[in-house]
Amino acid sequence: MLDPANSGIILRRIRNSNEFVVVTTAAPTFAKAPASPLPAGGICCDLHPGVQSNDVLLPYLEDYWADTVVQRGVHALDTIGYPVNAPLTCRPDWRIAGAKPGTSLERVQADALDTFGLSHAIANCIYGVQLLFSEDMAKAFARAINSWIAAEWLAKEPRLRASIVVPTQSPEFAAEEIDYWAQDKRFVQVLMIVMDEMPLGRRNYWPIYEAAARNGLPVGIHAGSAYKNPVTPVGWPSYLVEDYGAQSLAFQSMTTSLICEGVFQKFPDLKVVFLESGVTWLPAHLWRLTKFWRGMRSEIPWVTEPPWEVARRHIRLSAQPLDLPDGEAAAATLERICEHMRSDEMFLFATDYPHWQYDGMQALPAGLSQDLIRKMMIDNPRATYPRL
Amino acid sequence: MTEPARAREKHVVATLAEMPPGSRKLVTIGTREIALFNIDGEFFAVLDRCPHQKGSLCKGQLIGLVESEEPGRYRFSRPQQIVRCPWHGWEFDLRTGQSRVDPSSIRVRPYAVEVTDGAALKEGPYRAEVFDVAVENQYVVISL
Amino acid sequence: MTPPTVQVLDRNDTAKPAANTLAIADCDVHVVPGDQKKELFPFLEKRWQDYMATYGMRPRQGYANGPAYPKGQPNAARRDAYPPGGMPGSSLTFMREQHLDPLNVQMAVLNPLRTGQGMQNLEFATAFSRAINDWQVAEWTSKEPRTKASVVVTYEDTPAAVKEIEARAGDPNFVQVLLLSRSAEPFGQKRYWDMFEAAAAAGLPVGIHAFGYGGAPVTGGGWPSYYLEEMIGHAQCQQALLMSLVMEGVFERCPDLKIVLVEAGFAWLPSLCWRMDKLWERMRDEIPHVKRRPSDYVRDQVWLTTQPMEEPEFKPHLLDVVKWIGWDRLLFATDYPHWDFDHPDHALQVRVTEEQQNKFFLQNAMDLYKPRPVA
Secondary structure, eight states, X not given: OOOHHHHTEEEEEOTTSSOEEEEEOOOOOOSSSOOOOOOTTEEEEEEOOOOOOGGGGGGGSOHHHHHHHHHTTOOOOOOXXXXXXXXXXXXXXGOBTTBOTTOOHHHIXXXXXXXXXEEEEEEOOOOSGGGOSOHHHHHHHHHHHHHHHIIIIITTOTTEEEEEEOOTTOHHHHHXXXXXXXXXXXXXXEEEEEEOSXXXXXXXXXXXXXXXXXXXXXXXXXXXXXXXXXXXXXXOOSSHHHHHHHHHHHHHHHHHHXXXXXXXXXXXXOOEEEESOOSTTHHHHHHHHHHHHHHHGGGSTTOOSOHHHHHHHHEEEEOOSOOOOSTTHHHHHHHHHHHHHTOSSSEEOOOOBTSOSSSTTTTSOTTOOHHHHHIIIIIHHHHHOTTO | OOOOOOOOOEEEEEEGGGOOTXXXXXXXXXXXXXXXXXXXXXXXXXESOOTTTOOOGGGSEEEEEEEOSSTTOOEEEEEEEEEEOTTTOOEEXXXXXXXXXXXXXXXXXXXXXXXXXXXXXXXXXXXXXXXXXXXXXXXXXXXX | OOOOOOEEOOOOSSOOOOTTOOOEEEEEEOOOOSSIIIIIGGGSOHHHHHHHHHHOOOBSSSXXXXXXXXXXXXXXXXTTOXXXXXXXXOOHHHHIIIIITTTTEEEEEEOOOSSSTTBSOHHHHHHHHHHHHHHXXXXXXXXXXXXXXXXXXXXXXXXXXXXXXXXXXXXXXXEEEEEESOOSSOTTSGGGHHHHHHHHHTTOOEEEESOOOOSXXXXXXXXXXXXXXXXXXXXXXXXXXXXXXXXXXXXXXXXXXXXXXXXXXXXXXXXXXXXXXXXXXXXXXXXXXXXXXXXXHHHHHEEEEOOSOOOOSSTTHHHHHHHHHOTTSEEOOOOTTBTTOOOTTTSSOSOOOHHHHHIIIIIHHHHHHOOOOOO
């Protein structure tokens, strides 16, 4: 299936009309061509600083919790979602001898910030705080991580911004954490993971969204599971490749949840950014959701406009990984997906450093229009993150 | 410049006696199938084709208007005045024909209905081939 | 002006005849026993009749008398699909008049859903499934040649499922094996392999229908609040199980296996295949048993029924998706008599060629299921 020759045929809608023309792309061979030239001053919306071990957090943990970590031998909170040595977890040329991926500021500067000519990059620390069962321990670790990010990363590199890690186990604590760090303008968003204990639209989590909205911060939702439910709706899979594959299914489910629960009616200024979600599933999912909403809208009467409208206004997605066909069809397909969404304002550039999603500078598919590249790298992130 | 207002065609579609409150009837006028409802003594008529996949609205359930000011709040009013397509559940306001799901762009055509005395019918311009219109009876009339 | 003709009609439940209507295969039609005692009990041992009366069905969900999420319509059925005095899908006569004749259905694949599938007591489930299969033949396929049955199996008890598949192999009343998507574990896992091999050996495609009772929340992040969300979730369930079948190597082990994903739409497939292909390349060392690109297996061994067909904002965009999947992989289905029914005249709201139309509505299904007359 998905024959690239076939995928090169494009139905292009004439703007503001329901007419369309068939455009056959004459297959320019840019499959192996150098990447699209990237404009200087781009913004990376998803970059991952690594936590080498709990030792680096000890200075930032309250005394009781620092003592607990030592006395009880609390293990590092890396999750099974990103095994340190798995190929996806780190690009070969981004690995650091003797240390975990992403743990070196110098390498982040050289490999990501300098190489891609970035003006800013948003650091999203993926460390398994959400998996903990004690909300007090989660609160302590979240505070320690945010303190560590502020001191060891933001203070040392002016191009970096960061997301606030929150203990979702207690939405009340999470809101406190948001209010605390929001005073530091280098924190530009709130960070959650896509598979938590319950679907993210549920009212349980609303204190988090209220705090985010109150502080003018988008909520970033990153791939990952608290592993409190099976990662697929049909049970636990055998392989990491399925676990990672299922992340985009969870993003589909959370799109449903956030919209149906009325999060965006309650918090009309809130933006949600899906991080490392994959992007091409979006239009098909919204077609299905809107179809069923038309029949079942009386179950959720607060949703008074089609879900695809709600999504266009409130949801953004970071564009790595890019689930696209290989080679020359990639760029055309991504542009086509934008047409399906009837928006080119939803996708945000991301290096996803240090994860191995692409090689070299191919963070965007070759042949993408300069207009879309500029939107994804500069205009869309700026419109999404008021603090940038 | 004013064109003479086109007289609306009036069609006698039922006797009042056969359509008590709570009843409904599918009527055909020319090629049009129209769903006719008597809701608490008030008559409503809409084209019997859901604009989605052409489900017969005459077979839909009548529900109330469900609205909400914010998540978790449900305001229920106008019981029985919304028809829900028997297939996919699209809702239409019988008064306006507007869809509840996308009022700006989706609607089903509504028709004016009135109840008229047999005496008035005798004077025309109506025609009721299948009725022996009796002066002492009342009739349901749809205007196209 | 000629006075308009006035006509009064009562709604006639028998719809218009099928003259000049497009011929279709309907790959998802739901039937239930009208009278369990009369129709089903002749095929169910007394022990299980009593068990059902005493303990009930007991699936992996809490409510004894209905679904976990109350449906959008009673029995999830079209409001106009109730035969006089009966449940939707319980009357062959009514189905002929309302559905098979007017929609010019050449073949209807029966997918009974209220069966033993998903029941916690596996022995009861097996007995009940077997009875449902006998009942399909007695009440449907032997009386109406356009209907073809599905072999309902207890997929959580693989040996029992294998036995039932082998018992029905070669029987022209049956055209596929039927599973429900929400299993206890992802269908690619080893415990299910013998079942898929038995189906492939019997030459029967395996239809995997949305719904079921696996016990896991319908999202990877817990239980949602609304029925609408559960409905949407069936597409994620199908994606998860398809990924499992690919990545755990079922297609590689069983090259003759044919999978039909039923009642979860189809527009999600291209994106999933692109994702799987990329992940396979990145992590091939984890799954060395997967020898080919995931999308190659899907291209060769997977079909999808169309309903509920996605409805894009701009309708022709659906053509992109069909093109990405292939015009030969989609099997039209109405889901009659359920409420999210797709009508063949109105569901595909785009212009297509005659050849595409013929494949989509009829020929793909005939080529896959190859229905044979019952001797």
